[in-house]
Amino acid sequence: MAYVITQTCCNDASCVAVCPVNCIHPTPEEREFATAEMLHIDPQTCIDCGACADACPVEAIFPEDTLTPEQARFAELNAAYYTAHPTPDGWLPLTPTPAPPRDRGTLRVAIVGAGPAACYAAQELLERSDVEVEMFDRLPTPFGLVRAGVAPDHPGTKTVTESFERSFRRDAFGLHLDVEIGRDLTHADLLAHHHAVIYAVGASADRHLGIPGEDLPGSHAATEFVGWYNGHPDYADRTFDLSGTTVVIVGNGNVALDVARILTTDVDELARTDIADHALEALRRSNIREVVLLGRRGPAQAAYSNPEFLALRDLHGVDVVVDESELELDPVSARLAAADPAVELRMRLAREYAQTRPIHWRKRIVFRYLTSPTELLGDDRLTGVRLVRNELIEGEKRTLVARPTGDHEDLPAQLVLRSIGYRGVPVPGVPFDERRGVVPNTGGRVENGVYVTGWIKRGPSGVIGTNKACAKETVAALLADFDAGRLTAPAAGRRELTRLLASRRPNRVDLRGWQAIDEAERAAGRAQGRPRVKITDRARLVEIGARRGPARLFRRLVPM
Structure with a gap:
């Protein structure tokens, strides 16, 4: 019996x-x-030890014989990967990381x-x-897009x-929330108190359609809705x-599917999640x-x-609708589907949806392929x-x-959400590539003492766990620079930074403040x-998190 990786795989x-x-x-x-x-377990090689399931941070790995009916297809997904990659001889062996030198004092890094x-x-x-x-x-809460x-x-x-919070509890770690770089601290302030700065600020701007009517009321970015x-x-x-x-969603990536699910899922089911109360009521x-x-x-x-x-x-109670005529592939796409098991499976799933007869009273999610908006209509x-x-x-x-054919149609809709990607925004004092929307870098290096990781480094691609390999590359570059003596020692340390923050942002939220919010x-x-x-009012979050005496509050709530 093999273990199987399922839908919630984070790829870390x-x-x-x-x-x-x-x-x-x-x-x-x-x-x-x-x-x-996602990652895949080879069913022919797995020895059923369960180590992977114990290590999985998102509980996505299960023994094959315990899969629910909804999860059963993931055994096929895992096996299909090894049909396309049948020879393990080409896989790179796992190698231990050599121990670094420890003769340059304490490395201080701002993230x-x-x-x-x-x-x-x-x-x-x-x-x-x-x-x-x-x-x-800059927010009073951590975890970015995970939250x-x-x-x-x-x-x-x-x-x-x-797993992140376990790292937060280390004495060598300091958390400073509701602190905005460029407002409370400058890039120069960070370099004065650290050997290096890593910018992991994501890609917070959404892309625009660039078509007439895009600014009409009722047209929004999916980023706002999420x-x-x-x-x-x-x-x-x-x-x-x-x-x-x-509702029309422009785009068909995973964010678009998330939005479609939230709009069609039974509200009583959503009421058991951490969805915001105002959204639940709406x-x-x-x-x-x-x-x-x-x-x-x-x-x-x-x-x-x-x-x-x-x-x-x-x-439950939602039909997925695909027009079978839209599944006819051009010769190049057909060759791609024949050569790639993942694409072949995608087409097989689409055909299954196309062959399912919708029920008129149910809600529906409709997939339209080879279709682009040219104008949003309305006065x-x-x-x-x-x-x-x-x-x-x-x-x-x-x-x-994709090239437009000139064949047009009008689709009535009262809400349009564009989900066509994200782009980074400039970081004050740091180089920026306006065309790509990223900070230009080489393996995470920007310039002496400045590094990037995540979407601001590589663009908006991958899933949560993709950032682990991305961060590993950046940190390896930073540590190599430190061990080689290429990083400038900071003029001040943690004590001086604490004093500076107390003067610039006295009501900031620290780790114990976040624990009180949590x-x-x-x-x-x-x-x-x-x-x-979730507490959604920023002032209320800061009030709880920045309250003097949060350590006493936290000790009363949670045994230390």
Whole structure:
């Protein structure tokens, strides 16, 4: 019997490191890891030891004979990977990391950001005993997109924060929340108190469609909607018109699928999650019956992952609708599907949906392929979307490019959410590539003492666990520079930094402040049978987290 990796795989490769027979692939050292939707266990090699399941931070690994009916297809996904990668001779062996020299004193590193990229970087650094880490974030709460981006109906994915919090408890770690670089501290301040600064600030700006009507009321970025239902303080006061029956989502990546699920999932099911209370109440009053997802290319090139696409069939009272005529592939896409088991499976799932007869009274999620919006319609507010049918043509470097055909149609809709990607924003005092929306770097190095990791380093790609390998590369570069004596020793240390923060941001939220916020939310959740009830008002978060005497409050709530 083999173990099987299922939908909530975070790709952080914790399981790879503990597998005694190297049967989990792709590993971070292998080329496919950068684009893998999930990791896979070889059913022929697995020795059923269970080490991977114990190490998994998101509880995504199970013995094959314990899989639920909904999880059964993941055994096929795992096995299919090894059909395409049949020879383990090409896999790179796992190698131990050599012990570093310890003769240069204590390395002090500032990390800007508190999302998964930042937390993985902190974990990598804190594996050494000669490092102190100070983490800064402009929000009063940590964990970035794990807290404010992961859909509330995916609680397993959020358990990755438990491993991050273990790192937070180290004496060599300092947490400084509600501290904004550029407002409370400058880039120069960070360099004056640290050998190096790692920016892990993500990609917070959304991309625009660039079509007429995009600014009409009723047209929003999916980023805003996701932040709204997840209780992000910056978006908690937003309103979305759910009085109509149809929502159009431009894009068909995993974020688009998250939004479609939240709009169609039974509200009583959502009420058992940590969805923001204001979103829950709005969804109770929602009239939405249909969510249409637009993909400019074909089903073989769809941006969603197979696990997320597969999981849609488990939505209670929701049909997934695919027009079988849109599944006819051009010759290049057909060759791609024949050569790649993941694409072949994607097409097989799409055909299964296409052959399922919708029930008229149920809600529906409709996938439209080879379709792009050309204009958002309406005068004072949005009333619909003008669409154009695309065809795929071969572009430069034999890539397939979507080209409009001139075949148009109008689709009535009262709400449009664009989910076409993110881009980074400039960091004061740090170089920036406006075209790519990232900080230019080489393996994470920007300039002497300045490094990047996560989306601001590589662009918005991958899943939560992808950031682990990304952070590992950046931290390796930083440590190599430190061990080689290339980093400038800071003029001041932790004590001086604490004094500076006390003068600039006296009501900042530290670790014990976050623990007080966390316990307040969990306590409110326990009273309602939910994981937590998120506090969405920034002032209230700061009031709880920055209250003088938080250590006494925390000791009363949680045994030390």
